[in-house]
Amino acid sequence: MPDQVFFALEVMVNGLMVGVMYALVALGFVLIFKASGIFNYAQGVMALFAALTLVGIQQGQVPFAHLINAIFGTDIHHFGWQVPALLAIVLTVLVMIGLAVLIERIVLKHLVNQEPIILFMATIGLAYFLEGVGDLMWGSDIKVMDVGLPQGISDSIDRATFDWFGYGFFIDRLDIAASIIAALLVAALIVFSQYTREGRALRAVADDHQAALSVGISLRFIWVLVWSIAGFVALVAGIMWGAKSGVQFSLSLIALKALPVLMLGGFTSIPGAIVGGLIIGMGEKLFEFIVGPLVGGATENWFAYVLALLFLVFRPQGLFGEKIIERV
Amino acid sequence: MTRLTTLALGAALAAGPALADLVFPDLSYRTGPYAAGGIPFSDGYQDYFALVNARDGGIGGVPARVVECETAYNTEKGVECYEATKGEGALVYQPLSTGITYQLIPKVQADGIPLHTMGYGRTSAANGEVFSHVFNYPANYWDAASVAISYLSGENGGDLTGKKITLLYHNSAYGKEPIRTLEELAAKHGYELTTIAVDHPGQEQGSQWLRIRRERPDYVIMWGWGVMNQVAIQEAANIRFPMENFIGNWWAGAEHDVTPAGAAANGYKSLNMNRVVDYPVFDDIRTYVVEAGNAAGDGSNVGSVLYTRGMYAAMLAVEAAKTAQEIHGVADIDAGMMRDGMEALEMTAAKMEALGMPGIGPEFSVTCQNHGGSGLGLVQQWDAAAGTWTPLTDFIAPDDAVIDPLIAADSEAFAAENGITPGCAES
Numbered sequence: 001m002p003d004q005v006f007f008a009l010e011v012m013v014n015g016l017m018v019g020v021m022y023a024l025v026a027l028g029f030v031l032i033f034k035a036s037g038i039f040n041y042a043q044g045v046m047a048l049f050a051a052l053t054l055v056g057i058q059q060g061q062v063p064f065a066h067l068i069n070a071i072f073g074t075d076i077h078h079f080g081w082q083v084p085a086l087l088a089i090v091l092t093v094l095v096m097i098g099l100a101v102l103i104e105r106i107v108l109k110h111l112v113n114q115e116p117i118i119l120f121m122a123t124i125g126l127a128y129f130l131e132g133v134g135d136l137m138w139g140s141d142i143k144v145m146d147v148g149l150p151q152g153i154s155d156s157i158d159r160a161t162f163d164w165f166g167y168g169f170f171i172d173r174l175d176i177a178a179s180i181i182a183a184l185l186v187a188a189l190i191v192f193s194q195y196t197r198e199g200r201a202l203r204a205v206a207d208d209h210q211a212a213l214s215v216g217i218s219l220r221f222i223w224v225l226v227w228s229i230a231g232f233v234a235l236v237a238g239i240m241w242g243a244k245s246g247v248q249f250s251l252s253l254i255a256l257k258a259l260p261v262l263m264l265g266g267f268t269s270i271p272g273a274i275v276g277g278l279i280i281g282m283g284e285k286l287f288e289f290i291v292g293p294l295v296g297g298a299t300e301n302w303f304a305y306v307l308a309l310l311f312l313v314f315r316p317q318g319l320f321g322e323k324i325i326e327r328v
Numbered sequence: 329m330t331r332l333t334t335l336a337l338g339a340a341l342a343a344g345p346a347l348a349d350l351v352f353p354d355l356s357y358r359t360g361p362y363a364a365g366g367i368p369f370s371d372g373y374q375d376y377f378a379l380v381n382a383r384d385g386g387i388g389g390v391p392a393r394v395v396e397c398e399t400a401y402n403t404e405k406g407v408e409c410y411e412a413t414k415g416e417g418a419l420v421y422q423p424l425s426t427g428i429t430y431q432l433i434p435k436v437q438a439d440g441i442p443l444h445t446m447g448y449g450r451t452s453a454a455n456g457e458v459f460s461h462v463f464n465y466p467a468n469y470w471d472a473a474s475v476a477i478s479y480l481s482g483e484n485g486g487d488l489t490g491k492k493i494t495l496l497y498h499n500s501a502y503g504k505e506p507i508r509t510l511e512e513l514a515a516k517h518g519y520e521l522t523t524i525a526v527d528h529p530g531q532e533q534g535s536q537w538l539r540i541r542r543e544r545p546d547y548v549i550m551w552g553w554g555v556m557n558q559v560a561i562q563e564a565a566n567i568r569f570p571m572e573n574f575i576g577n578w579w580a581g582a583e584h585d586v587t588p589a590g591a592a593a594n595g596y597k598s599l600n601m602n603r604v605v606d607y608p609v610f611d612d613i614r615t616y617v618v619e620a621g622n623a624a625g626d627g628s629n630v631g632s633v634l635y636t637r638g639m640y641a642a643m644l645a646v647e648a649a650k651t652a653q654e655i656h657g658v659a660d661i662d663a664g665m666m667r668d669g670m671e672a673l674e675m676t677a678a679k680m681e682a683l684g685m686p687g688i689g690p691e692f693s694v695t696c697q698n699h700g701g702s703g704l705g706l707v708q709q710w711d712a713a714a715g716t717w718t719p720l721t722d723f724i725a726p727d728d729a730v731i732d733p734l735i736a737a738d739s740e741a742f743a744a745e746n747g748i749t750p751g752c753a754e755s
């Protein structure tokens with residue numbers, strides 16, 4: 001086969017890998033939408049906030065140091081210790097659970113039975129608030145994400161593909177790690193929702209709010225639970241994307257990459273988020289490879305949405321979404 | 329002479345009524361995806377004015393006042409900031425955004441307020457006969473492209489024939505600026521140019537770097553900003569592209585661009601329009617501004633690449649204001665006088681040394697015909713172990729034989745489109 005075909009294959013495989021990274025972000029949206037019907041605009045900012053918190057804890061940074069120094073005239077920035085990555089991840093998960101509790105207590109509790117658009121607006125407010133708080137807590141400088149993830153070309157795949165095809169494939173070891181972690185995450189979510197009492201309660205609420213409430217399931221507990229899980233998923237996405245670019249404001253924009261994934265895969269399906277991510281990732285990379293050079297490149301951002309729109313036209317609920325039937 | 333004038337101005341100030349502040353708006357971006365670059369530049373810009381106030385009692389005895397307005401690197405917000413602040417007696421705008429610059433050019437020409445776009449913005453604004461109120465000294469994008477090619481030519485014994493050079497650019501007005509120049513230079517030097525665009529913000533560049541890995545260019549020149557820079561350097565490391573053959577422009581060569589990639593960024597090169605060393609003026613800033621609690625930031629970025637550039641921009645503004653005061657014989661200058669000062673600005677080695685920043689930039693003189701300065705730039709290299717940029721060259725001159733006709737053609741087209749008759753404005 002000519003090099004061009006191998007290159008297209010390489011682009012495709014890399015597209016699938018990137019698709020997994022998109023799916024990681026989309027998963028957080030799906031979890032919250034499925035359980036509560038809320039489109040969480042703040043999911044991208046939650047990924048940024050989680051990553052900032054992780055690095056801040058790891059580096060022993062004093063939260064709100066600038067604010068403290070400005071008010072009290074002190075000059076403190078660091079506690080003077082380094083926290084091991086695993087412990088820092090656990091502590092960050094606790095912070096995200098605390099955040100979920102606060103969101104439920106301060107925002108969601110007061111908006112029960114409100115229109116979905118009101119809840120959506122609330123998450124817009126939440127996004128900007130979290131963005132500001134993240135900035136105040138940890139500063140706006142670019143931080144290095146170092147939790148020991150591998151990065152760079154996989155030499156073994158490069159060598160193996162070269163031996164087989166005479167063409168060495170580039171696969172980033174970070175993308176391989178992301179794929180494995182995403183698979184584990186999805187498996188854990190499935191086990192949780194199928195085999196635990198809380199998971200079954202969550203599915204019950206997702207299926208029918210009123211029926212779930214009538215059998216004594218606490219909606220408030222479910223909201224805290226689902227926002228905590230979404231916070232954990234946001235942390236995983238923040239780690240993966242933060243390792244690529246450093247932890248900085250732009251991390252919050254990865255949510256834009258999740259939207260076409262959701263449109264395509266459906267807002268209520270975890271497998272949909274994964275399959276949608278894979279299709280978007282592969283589709284945009286192949287389109288850039290084939291058509292990009294003819295139109296000046298930089299097609300990925302808009303093509304992902306065009307692809308999602310095409311799916312929407314034929315299947316409005318997305319590939320795996322639930323068809324909404326309203327009887328009058 | 330300068331000292332005498334300053335003394336005379338001081339005497340006039342003492343005898344006369346209280347003067348208003350000299351207003352320098354700072355269209356900064358401390359939020360949004362480009363904040364990491366916007367913050368140190370703005371800190372340097374503001375701290376220098378604070379230093380001049382605290383140490384020298386202002387400019388010619390008149391305090392400088394910085395009016396900060398947050399643009400988030402958003403063009404619409406930038407225009408709003410301009411409209412909101414121009415009524416305060418703004419003397420000169422420094423928006424640090426090519427997108428905002430393009431929108432402000434017709435406005436500043438109409439309002440008579442000068443615009444300084446140092447090393448960014450519309451390159452052909454160097455023609456002061458068309459762009460009477462726009463200045464882009466000491467260098468512009470086309471200078472940068474030319475300096476990069478001159479450097480690479482020098483690396484190859486003066487011959488780039490047959491070499492493959494890829495331009496990786498931010499898909500915006502900013503990123504597209506050097507393409508024409510690089511094409512012209514390709515025709516002259518015989519290298520093969522490929523351009524690859526990266527969409528805003530540049531968080532994902534997998535396909536671009538797969539293409540680079542496949543096409544194996546000899547060099548990659550990067551016109552990036554914000555997260556695009558950090559991701560590109562990491563991706564270059566991922567595909568093991570030799571860092572010494574990867575050169576960013578001067579907006580892709582700050583500390584935060586390279587630190588996320590860690591040791592893998594070692595050897596990465598970038599252009600710079602100003603030297604980054606430990607200048608004596610930093611001691612003054614620490615003493616008079618940071619320790620006095622008047623710094624724009626927490627003082628931690630004093631001396632960094634973009635802080636130094638912001639300070640350099642403020643210094644050029646202050647020197648232009650002093651020149652305007654000398655020309656017009658008044659301390660309380662307005663925007664029109666400031667424009668005259670900018671057009672008569674002369675930066676000499678002696679002046680820079682006296683200001684505590686010896687050799688920070690090249691010597692240059694601004695004239696009506698040339699608002700762009702000398703166009704010199706240097707090449708620096710990142711030493712990851714030391715965490716410092718090391719200058720590899722002295723200031724390199726751009727290829728004016730290629731650039732000047734491009735500037736003339738583009739500015740004349742602008743003049744024709746906008747009904748401008750080229751010529752020197754009367755002071």
